[in-house]
Amino acid sequence: MPNSTPRRLDDQLCFAFYSVSKKFNHFYQDALKPFHLTYPQYITLLALWETSPMTVRELGSHLNLDSGTLTPLLKRLEKQGWISRKRSDQDERQVNVALTDYALQKRDEVYARVNSCVDLISFDNMDYQQFLGSIHHVMDELDTISDKNLIHES
Amino acid sequence: MPNSTPRRLDDQLCFAFYSVSKKFNHFYQDALKPFHLTYPQYITLLALWETSPMTVRELGSHLNLDSGTLTPLLKRLEKQGWISRKRSDQDERQVNVALTDYALQKRDEVYARVNSCVDLISFDNMDYQQFLGSIHHVMDELDTISDKNLIHES
């Protein structure tokens, strides 16, 4: 309770992440327009291009998304022909999400398009790995705090 | 830095921003729970605690949000007693958004709560200013690209 002066910097860090995230979203929305893909749909495909098939839960833990977000998103991807959804025979609670032949064929084309757009961003005079490390440090801190549930007391 | 081969999801800058942004959102959602405020509502109040009143457009340019997002958000803030909305007399196209006495009274309490939560995050062994600078560098790059409309050709 001690400190009631607005802490500009911390708000700025949070707001900076918030703003950059939206800008990246817009950037990818443009880049992916030829394929009619949104950014969340794209990262879903990215995960599947790494490993397919996956259950909804496995996908969710890779992307930090729950079924409430994924189920409708996956239905849209299915309708557009990128993936198939089939209940597992071994465990009927699970749904296996697999890439279609169309998605496998389109992969390199999507990569090429995205890379050509990402190439436009200049990361000069910036230590990319250290930067990524700092972001992950913040991410880990936020995870630790929410695990500890320290926030909920008082 | 970028090459033509697909990069792994975890290595990607955009995914890191996307993930941290969601975690920050969750963090603030917890911190602001006593006030029944969401993070976008909080930053709206933050802007107004700096300058009140503001038109919807002015607010939007501070927060990078358009009226499609702000109008319903402001209606919710109004219903909860934080702000008032009144069409301007000078220019009836504009709507002046002003803090209520309630919001002015609650300001320090909100600050204290947020600060006590932010205190839990440890930014040890991290060059904070350089980090914030890198984030803004990425933000500027993304702005430059979307301004140039380079993405839309090809």
Place this chain on the structure above:
DNA sequence: AGCAATTTAGTTGCACACGATTAATTACCT
């Protein structure tokens, strides 16, 4: 085997975000 606890995906409701459009108002221009 029988039954409670757990796991999994889906559903619902709410709150952003934003593109596209609309309606009202104001500015501009000759």
Place this chain on the structure above:
DNA sequence: AGGTAATTAATCGTGTGCAACTAAATTGCT
């Protein structure tokens, strides 16, 4: 002054995100 362009907020439609809940299937325990 009068008509067109520009500005402003609101509205609509689509797509996330996520908390809370539901239904079905599986696991675990006795």
